[in-house]
Amino acid sequence: MKSRSLFTGFLSMALAALMLVGCANQMEPAQKAIADVEAAIAAAGPDAAQYIPDQLQAVTGQLADLKAKFDQKDYKGVIAAAPALLTQAQGLAGAATSAREAAQAAALEALNAEWTTLSGTLPAAVAAIESRVNILSNSKKLPANLDATTFESVKTGLADAKALWDQATAAQASGNVEGAVTAARQVKEKADAALAALGMTAG
Numbered sequence: 232m233k234s235r236s237l238f239t240g241f242l243s244m245a246l247a248a249l250m251l252v253g254c255a256n257q258m259e260p261a262q263k264a265i266a267d268v269e270a271a272i273a274a275a276g277p278d279a280a281q282y283i284p285d286q287l288q289a290v291t292g293q294l295a296d297l298k299a300k301f302d303q304k305d306y307k308g309v310i311a312a313a314p315a316l317l318t319q320a321q322g323l324a325g326a327a328t329s330a331r332e333a334a335q336a337a338a339l340e341a342l343n344a345e346w347t348t349l350s351g352t353l354p355a356a357v358a359a360i361e362s363r364v365n366i367l368s369n370s371k372k373l374p375a376n377l378d379a380t381t382f383e384s385v386k387t388g389l390a391d392a393k394a395l396w397d398q399a400t401a402a403q404a405s406g407n408v409e410g411a412v413t414a415a416r417q418v419k420e421k422a423d424a425a426l427a428a429l430g431m432t433a434g
Contacts, residue, residue, distance in 0.1 A: 257306035257307055257310060258304075258306050260306070260310055261301055261306040261309035261310050261313075262301070264297075264309055264310055264313030264314075264317070265294070265297055265298060265301060265309065265313070267313070267317055268290075268294050268297065268313060268316050268317050268320045269294065271317060271320035271321045271323065271324075272287070272290060272291065272294070272320050272323060274321075274323075274324050275287070275320075275323035275324040275327050276324070276327070278324075278327035278328065278330075278331050279323045279324070279326075279327040281327075281331070282327050282330035282331050282334060283323065283326050283327050283330050286323060286326060287323060289319075290316065290319050290320050290323060293312075293316050293319070294316065294320075296312075297309055297312060297313060297316060300312070339408060342408045342409055342412050343408055345412050345415075346403060346408060346411055346412050346415065349399075349412065349415040349416070349418075349419060350399075350400075350403075350415065353396065353415060353418050353419060353422060354396070356422045356426065357389070357392055357393060357396060357418070357422055359426075359431065360385070360389055360392075360422060360425045360426065360429065360431070361389060361393075363429050363431060364382075364385060364386055364389055364429075367382065367429075368386075374430070376430055377428065377429065377430070381428050382428075384428065385425045385428050385429060388421045388424055388425050389421075389425055391421055392417075392418045392421040392422055392425070395414050395415075395417050395418045395421070396414070396415070396418050398410075398414045399411045399412075399414035399415040399418060402414060
């Protein structure tokens with residue numbers, strides 16, 4: 232009986248040792264699987280956080296679950312779940328690039344539309360202001376609602392607006408739509424201020 236008990240004890244120890252070896256053998260692949268997912272997420276870069284935050288959050292959430300399994304020594308579970316998650320993580324970079332390009336295209340379309348509107352109205356507004364300024368400059372007396380200081384400010388604003396419009400058209404001609412719209416917005420601000428000061432409305 233004693234020898235049988237010893238044999239049973241030895242067998243139990245041997246099985247436990249084999250299980251420990253098995254766990255140790257699975258721990259390294261599980262670590263590598265997690266590291267591969269982390270590397271794929273990092274490769275997606277900041278574009279993923281900016282353009283596909285929901286997808287990124289879903290993947291990082293699953294990665295957290297994977298790490299929890301690892302901490303619980305469920306290496307087999309990590310190894311089983313990692314390939315599908317790695318595929319998702321590897322897809323983040325491409326999805327982020329596509330989303331960024333789509334956002335940039337939409338922004339460019341909006342800028343082009345704004346340029347079309349501004350370029351269709353600003354030249355006429357600036358011309359109307361210039362015409363009014365020339366008339367008033369040749370007049371012996373300014374209107375009651377316009378003092379000399381304000382009129383000088385209008386003339387300065389007109390000169391600035393014309394210079395800015397030259398910048399806007401040059402930028403647009405060179406393909407810099409963003410620069411063109413930025414300058415055109417400044418022209419509009421100055422034109423609106425001049426129109427208000429002169430008691431005029433945009434035509």
